[in-house]
Amino acid sequence: MIKSAENVWAACLNFIKDNITPVGYKTWFEPIVPVKLEAEALTIQVPSKFFFEFLEENYVKVLRTALVRELGKEARLLYDVRLENSYSSKVPQTVKIPSSNRSPMQPQSVNFPSKNISREVKNPFVIPGLQKVKVESNLNPNYCFDNFMEGESNRLGRSAGMAVANKPGGTSFNPLMIYGGVGLGKTHLAHAIGVQVKDKYPDKTVLYVSTEKFIQQYGDAVLKNNNRNDFLHFYQMIDVLIVDDIQFLSGKTKTQDAFFQIFNELHQNGKQVILTSDKSPVDMQDIEQRLLSRFKWGLSAELQAPDYETRINILKNRLFRDGVIVPEEVIEFIAKHIKTNVRELEGVVTSLIAQSAFNKKDFSLSLAKSIIDKFVKNTKKEVSVDYIQKVVSKYFEIDLETLQSKTRKRHIVQARQLAMFFSKKMTKSSLASIGSQIGKRDHATVLHACKTVDNLSATDKQFKKYVDDISKKLSF
């Protein structure tokens, strides 16, 4: 039988149907129309850019498997995306997009230095079933420099990042520390550096790890398997190590020790270290001095909230990638109203696209207004231990020093305990870190405070009211 787009797609559907849920099949596969088959490239038409993204995010594996079965290893998938809702054009337009703009990151093979006796080094990112030790970079290829918009707010970080990516370990920016508030692009930039290194130097081993994951792996390595050395060796053979949200090391002295050893080994061997944090090294708490001083060796670059121009650029780039056309005035309106961070900016864009797609509305100014209204109301403020202490002190009309003082006066003790309780509940800080920030107490005191607050709110009406009031103030 001669292969056609129709029969190849029909065969793919048969396979896909057996491998996904009926609802998924009905929703996401029935509406697809096969349009063209050229050599090993099958083009399918999908109803919207959303649809395309959903498929790529959720079904790309099964799609790929089905295609390879039908068309062999060289199989390629192309999408024709109908640009519904494209502003001002009633005739549907289409845009062609290849499946997965970038290929997913390949696992990297690593040569172990012989002193580590290769097979015995345990890889904490175990990939079952693989013989050779492979290191997944954990990089997200969509977080690249191309779509990291430059502006005054990030110029230093971005250009230092570029320099590091082009010459990992070979600049004075080692470590490169990227710091700044939430949603300002730290994670994106950190990945972009890694992605660029892999592009330029495919043989270098790049590893991205969140600090939370690092802490957890360290705990597992030590407690469960008693192989702290393997853990260290594993990290010491990485060429470019990216550790995200390093502030979470605060209070974790054992993990800090391990990180210190890894850092020194890498640094001495000219390997690159990239760190991100929500605070500058100067403001970090409960991180050992020797580690802090290492952090300051290289360059600390702050990411700030983007200015208006940059917000416009980010919005336009985002919309362009989403394949939607939105009137200039709507873009300007969003950029004027959402100022604090990029994540919110993106949230508004996503709701805007979703709303207009579901309700078949145009991207009008009034739609943007209603979304921003809802959005601003619904976004939970991210709170810090500092902020909580301020809110609690203000509520009880005491000053911060009193709250943190050693006094045992009942109402002040209660205020302090409430501050600890809410810090535990609403931040990611460890007990130790909360304690040290609230008047240099230890973790046991914080734990005790949390229990006391739980007990008192169950038995004492007045106290319960404090909890409710403060809770409201904190979640505004």
Ligand code: ADP
């Ligand atoms: P952080 O790690 O600082 O909390 P992220 O890196 O997660 O922030 O960024 C939040 C979102 O904003 C991400 O989707 C990211 O792609 C986007 N973003 C941040 N800065 C930029 C920028 N300069 N250009 C384009 N997108 C950005």
Ligand code: MG
């Ligand atoms: Mg982040």
